[in-house]
Amino acid sequence: MLNEGTDVTIIATGHLVWKAIEAGEQLEAMGISAEIINIHTIKPIDEKAILDSLKKTGCVVTAEEHNRIGGLGDAVAQVLAVHLPSPQEYVAVNDSFGESGTPEQLMKKYGLEASNIVEAVQKVMARKRVLA
Amino acid sequence: MKKYTFSEKKDTRSGFGAGLLEAGRKNENIVALCADLTGSLKMDAFAKEFPARFIQTGIAEANMMGIAAGLTIGGKIPFTGTFANFSTGRVYDQIRQSIAYSDKNVKICASHAGLTLGEDGATHQILEDIGLMKMLPGMTVINPCDFNQTKAATLAIAESSWSCLFTFWSTYSS
Numbered sequence: 341m342l343n344e345g346t347d348v349t350i351i352a353t354g355h356l357v358w359k360a361i362e363a364g365e366q367l368e369a370m371g372i373s374a375e376i377i378n379i380h381t382i383k384p385i386d387e388k389a390i391l392d393s394l395k396k397t398g399c400v401v402t403a404e405e406h407n408r409i410g411g412l413g414d415a416v417a418q419v420l421a422v423h424l425p426s427p428q429e430y431v432a433v434n435d436s437f438g439e440s441g442t443p444e445q446l447m448k449k450y451g452l453e454a455s456n457i458v459e460a461v462q463k464v465m466a467r468k469r470v471l472a
Numbered sequence: 473m474k475k476y477t478f479s480e481k482k483d484t485r486s487g488f489g490a491g492l493l494e495a496g497r498k499n500e501n502i503v504a505l506c507a508d509l510t511g512s513l514k515m516d517a518f519a520k521e522f523p524a525r526f527i528q529t530g531i532a533e534a535n536m537m538g539i540a541a542g543l544t545i546g547g548k549i550p551f552t553g554t555f556a557n558f559s560t561g562r563v564y565d566q567i568r569q570s571i572a573y574s575d576k577n578v579k580i581c582a583s584h585a586g587l588t589l590g591e592d593g594a595t596h597q598i599l600e601d602i603g604l605m606k607m608l609p610g611m612t613v614i615n616p617c618d619f620n621q622t623k624a625a626t627l628a629i630a631e632s633s634w635s636c637l638f639t640f641w642s643t644y645s646s
Contacts, residue, residue, distance in 0.1 A: 343474045354640070355588060357617035361476050368473040380621055383606045383613040404615075405586035410603025412615075433587065433599050440593035450587055 341389070345375035348461050348468075349393040349400040353379050353412050356403035356431065356452060363457035372461065385415045391424055399427040399468040401460040405452055408432035427467040429460035482619035484640040485583045489514025490619075491626025492551060492581075496522055499549065502630055505540055506553040507533045513553040513583050533558045537566035537578070544576040549630065552578060556585035556639050557598040560605055571635050572608040579629050580605075582639040585615075605637035612636035 342357070343364055352360035357378045364374045375393050379386065394400060400420070402413040413430040420426050433450050447453055496502045496518050504518050505527045519526040529536040533554055540550035552559065559582035560567070571578045582601060589597050605611050612634050616622040622640050629636055 342476070352617075353615045354586065354617055364473050374473075378617055378621075380616045380625060381612065381614050382602055383611065404602075405588065405599075406602050407599040410600065410606065412602070414603075415606070437594040438587045438589075438597035438599065440591050443588035443590045446587040446590065452587070 342376040342378050343374065345373035345397065347373045347397060348465055349375045349377065349390075349397045350403060350457060350461070351377045351379050351390065351393075351400060351412065351416055352403040352457075353382065355405050355447075356457075359447075359452065359454045359457055360403055362454035363461070366454060366458050367461060370458075372465070374461065379412065382412050382415055385419060387419050387423070390416055390419050394420065394424050394426050398472075399464045401429045401431060401457060401464055403431040403452075403457055403460075405447075406432055407435055409435055427464050427471065429464040431456050431460050484616065484619055484622040485512070485514045487616070487619035487622030488553075488581060488583065488626050488638075488640060489517055491623040491630075493517045493521065494623075495627055495630035496525065499630060500525075501547055501549050502551065503527070503543060503548045504551045504553065505529055505536050507531055507536050507558065509554050509583075512555070513581070515553050533563045534566045537563045537580075538570050540578045541566075541570035541574060541576040544578060550578050551581050551630075553581045553583070555589070555596060556582035556601045557596050559639075560601040560637065561598055564604060567605075567611075568608060572611050575610065576635060577633055578635045580635070580637045581626075582637060585639045601637065601639050605639075610634065614638045616640055 350360045404412040408430045503525045543550045
């Protein structure tokens with residue numbers, strides 16, 4: 341747990357942990373309280389940490405430098421689908437291969453920046469409001 | 473929001489190199505194998521201090537996985553090192569049959585994961601490594617975020633009895 345919050349849970353792994361912290365700071369300035377979890381083990385996944393947080397916040401954004409299929413996002417979705425169905429948004433590579441470029445160029449092009457996490461948070465929170 | 477300040481730029485792979493050396497000093501059963509990327513994986517310090525416990529397999533990743541699986545039968549704890557793409561996709565069959573199905577305690581250490589490998593492009597950037605390994609029964613998947621977490625995870629897996637994919641990045645941070 342990197343930061344306690346009440347409005348949304350952000351679960352990130354690898355590089356995206358740093359992007360999640362940046363996003364959390366931007367969200368705070370917008371009046372949104374983000375709980376940030378730095379999850380280093382994808383399997384077995386820490387179900388308790390996910391569920392404890394989601395019971396509080398009611399929605400989640402997952403962030404990873406991996407295909408959106410089969411990575412951290414799906415591991416979290418599997419836990420939620422069984423125990424606590426909740427709105428979720430993915431920040432991940434959208435089922436494509438990469439290409440040559442600097443790390444910064446690629447993170448931007450493939451949508452893995454703090455701004456992408458902020459957008460995903462706004463989207464998931466809107467869905468949470470509809471459900472409420 | 474809790475404040476996190478940037479103190480020092482240290483690459484994750486150096487966390488792996490430091491952890492491997494420390495783990496090697498603690499336990500003489502730890503051995504390391506590398507497929508011609510010793511410098512890139514920061515395994516050189518281990519290779520220098522424990523030359524008899526380091527195997528340079530050359531660019532023969534599939535063989536490296538087979539050798540690692542075999543070494544466990546004699547009680548060794550092998551750490552294999554190469555880029556994430558060559559640690560998972562290229563050697564999926566060897567990992568499935570010789571390590572996962574055979575229940576062998578091999579630590580598959582995979583650097584340069586994801587897009588941030590950068591200029592080497594799509595042939596070297598794997599975005600399926602976590603998914604591929606996650607689906608293998610009994611395989612643990614660990615993905616640390618920085619130098620400290622990578623080092624801590626290296627020491628932790630050295631003491632565990634299960635096989636795992638340990639995937640991390642190269643130089644890029646924050």
